[in-house]
Amino acid sequence: MYPAFVFPGSILGSRIDGRLSKQLDPYCSGEDFSGGEIKEDIACCPTLGMSLLLSAKSNTVKIRGAEILNDCCERHADVRTALIKWIQFVSRASWKNHSELKRDFPSADYVGGDRYVFNIRGNRYRLICVAVFFAGRLDIRFIGTHAEYDKINAQTI
Numbered sequence: 445m446y447p448a449f450v451f452p453g454s455i456l457g458s459r460i461d462g463r464l465s466k467q468l469d470p471y472c473s474g475e476d477f478s479g480g481e482i483k484e485d486i487a488c489c490p491t492l493g494m495s496l497l498l499s500a501k502s503n504t505v506k507i508r509g510a511e512i513l514n515d516c517c518e519r520h521a522d523v524r525t526a527l528i529k530w531i532q533f534v535s536r537a538s539w540k541n542h543s544e545l546k547r548d549f550p551s552a553d554y555v556g557g558d559r560y561v562f563n564i565r566g567n568r569y570r571l572i573c574v575a576v577f578f579a580g581r582l583d584i585r586f587i588g589t590h591a592e593y594d595k596i597n598a599q600t601i
Contacts, residue, residue: 505537509573509584516569516587526565527587534582541577555598559585572598 513531517524539545545552545560553561555572562571570593572586585601586593 503538503580505534505539506579506581507531507534507573507584508581512584512587520569520589523565523569523587526569527571530562530564530571538580539575539577542575545575557599559598559601561593561598572601 513527517527533548537544537548539548542554549560549562551563555561558574558576559572560575562573563569564571564587567590569587569589571584572593574583574585575581576583586596586598588596
């Protein structure tokens with residue numbers, strides 16, 4: 445299981461609701477920070493160069509799979525800006541079904557098994573995630589170049 449996170453415009457070390465944020469490792473053991481005692485916290489995502497707000501009370505989409513995103517950004521520096529924009533947009537969404545996702549991303553392809561393929565950076569990169577609408581979550585399964593995408597099976601990854 446990957447850590448859940450929502451990306452705001454916060455800065456690591458800033459105060460949120462009067463509490464000093466803590467630095468968390470995005471490559472952690474996989475504990476899901478979206479529930480339990482933690483209401484809000486911040487994790488540092490060094491490769492993307494941004495902080496991540498972990499929130500259990502938000503009704504926005506949670507994105508899980510930071511290490512997959514980080515790995516792609518380390519391999520392909522040119523995707524970073526486009527990926528950050530995608531993350532910021534998705535983290536503000538509150539999709540409840542396929543229609544709402546397609547309203548915001550008409551070019552996203554449903555490939556079966558609750559998996560969607562998003563075009564990133566003008567279709568130079570493809571991002572596959574599993575949409576869990578009832579939980580308000582996207583689980584990242586893959587991001588890579590179009591050539592890398594052509595070598596995998598989007599329905600089973």
